[in-house]
Amino acid sequence: GQQVMQIPQYQHVQEGEDFTTYCNSSTTLSNIQWYKQRPGGHPVFLIQLVKSGEVKKQKRLTFQFGEAKKNSSLHITATQTTDVGTYFCAGTNNAGNMLTFGGGTRLMVKP
Amino acid sequence: GAVVSQHPSWVICKSGTSVKIECRSLDFQATTMFWYRQFPKQSLMLMATSNEGSKATYEQGVEKDKFLINHASLTLSTLTVTSAHPEDSSFYICSAGPPSALQQETQYFGPGTRLLVL
Numbered sequence: 001g002q003q004v005m006q007i008p009q010y011q012h013v014q015e016g017e018d019f020t021t022y023c024n025s026s027t028t029l030s031n032i033q034w035y036k037q038r039p040g041g042h043p044v045f046l047i048q049l050v051k052s053g054e055v056k057k058q059k060r061l062t063f064q065f066g067e068a069k070k071n072s073s074l075h076i077t078a079t080q081t082t083d084v085g086t087y088f089c090a091g092t093n094n095a096g097n098m099l100t101f102g103g104g105t106r107l108m109v110k111p
Numbered sequence: 112g113a114v115v116s117q118h119p120s121w122v123i124c125k126s127g128t129s130v131k132i133e134c135r136s137l138d139f140q141a142t143t144m145f146w147y148r149q150f151p152k153q154s155l156m157l158m159a160t161s162n163e164g165s166k167a168t169y170e171q172g173v174e175k176d177k178f179l180i181n182h183a184s185l186t187l188s189t190l191t192v193t194s195a196h197p198e199d200s201s202f203y204i205c206s207a208g209p210p211s212a213l214q215q216e217t218q219y220f221g222p223g224t225r226l227l228v229l
Contacts, residue, residue: 088155103153
């Protein structure tokens, strides 16, 4: 079955440093979505990438979808304490009927 | 964005009792809703797909007789954990998308229900 791996599992950064989480799928994806879950909260949708090689930006966040549509990354520039949380990628299979979450990357930011 | 609510947000129950969790789409109709379970510091695991007016589709390894799903209307799906045991303690989250959505579209998550079975 479809598997989505995410690395790293945990990341501690000093406030102001950059952060990147990587997502890899065992199969080609129709699209990939990114979610953020604050401690004690529920996942909140951040963005969806659909096209091969797509790059989207949201302020300090940059999202990329690989050319082969099997991997993706989320990069945060100059992290802030408000960025703390777990970032999940979720990939949709080509049939469009299965959304599989990665294991998540837990980001901790030291002020 | 679309709003999905869940009730209750917390529930503590004794082993052997049944617990019902409601998931509502507040400002849109959802023919399909999804139920996830999340253990501490782990990812979301899809349990089942709830289909309005028909039977739910369960993921492999999820007991359909234990986790009863009813999607009686376009805005409400319920998950009943029957004869709950301590190992069922978890964070249960539902999600739904706009009417045209399949899994491909944005999913809006409910706030989740924390279940603790004593």
